[in-house]
Amino acid sequence: MSTYGLRPDRFDRAGQDEVVDARDLQAALPGIHRLRGWAHEVLAPRPGESVMDIGSGTAAEAISFATAVGPSGSAFGVEPDPQLLAAAQRRAAQAGSAAEFHSGDAYGLPFGAERFDAVLSERVFQHLTAPARAANEIIRVLRPGGRVVVMDTDWGTTIVHPGEHRVVAHVVDTLISATTNPFAGRGLAGWLTKAGLVVDDIGSHALVQDRSVGAGSLVTRISGMAVARGVITEAQREKLLADLAVGADRGDVHLSVTMFAVLAHKPD
DSSP states (O other), rough: OOOOOGGGOOOOOOOOHHHHHHHHHHHTHHHHHHHHHHHHHHHHHOOTTTTETTTTTSSSHHHHHHHHHHHSSSEEEEESSSHHHHHHHHHHHTTTOOOOOEEEEETOOSSSSSEEEEEESSOOOGOEEEEHHHHHHHHHEEEEEEEEEEEEEEEEEEESSOOOOHHHHHHHHHHHSSSTTHHHHHHHHHHHHHTOOEEEEEEEEEEEOOGGGTTTTHHHHHHHHHHHHHHSOOHHHHHHHHHHHHHHHTTTOEEEEEEEEEEEOOOO
């Protein structure tokens, strides 16, 4: 997930490295990889064009865009997290990429109006309290005819199996409560349309956790938060985690959430 909302100053060096590693591991999920492939296909950046990745993380997409647009084009990444921004700049330099990275966020992109032919935003809107403002920023920086793909998770689609239904429901509700904009995935098309963009296509992909890891770190952490909220007991949490571990051993476990991607363009 994106690191909007995290406080990098709260981490020591090891913790900062963990943020970078986590971003890389998440990006390696097959579902995200497939949606990114679709995003690059439909955005189709061409030589000479100008492209931006909002919430650019550790640089992979911006570097790919820089290759696609060539020396006559330009590729930029915008990232609010100083640690990720530094990692992106370092990786671009190591790769010999012309991609440039700037500090900024989705509410105030550091570029003038009608600057870009194509824009990507991945896993940013779920962290925004005012997603309509971000959609307005996207249409502001796009040139007439410019394309955008916005991708985000919808935590309301979370599936946790096996587990007692009421306990799972409380854990999922805790996850939803802990996310700034938990239903971002289903709202993307509406925010973009309201901003004046024309939606051309909508794709989705279930991000399925590797079955071998059982509960995994997310369910383990969120179930602990559910205990702290008083909505489940510690005994119920321990049974849920045990059920998931047994399910993993038997090949009967499923943890997933759906990510949506919207392709839109700015009218001429």
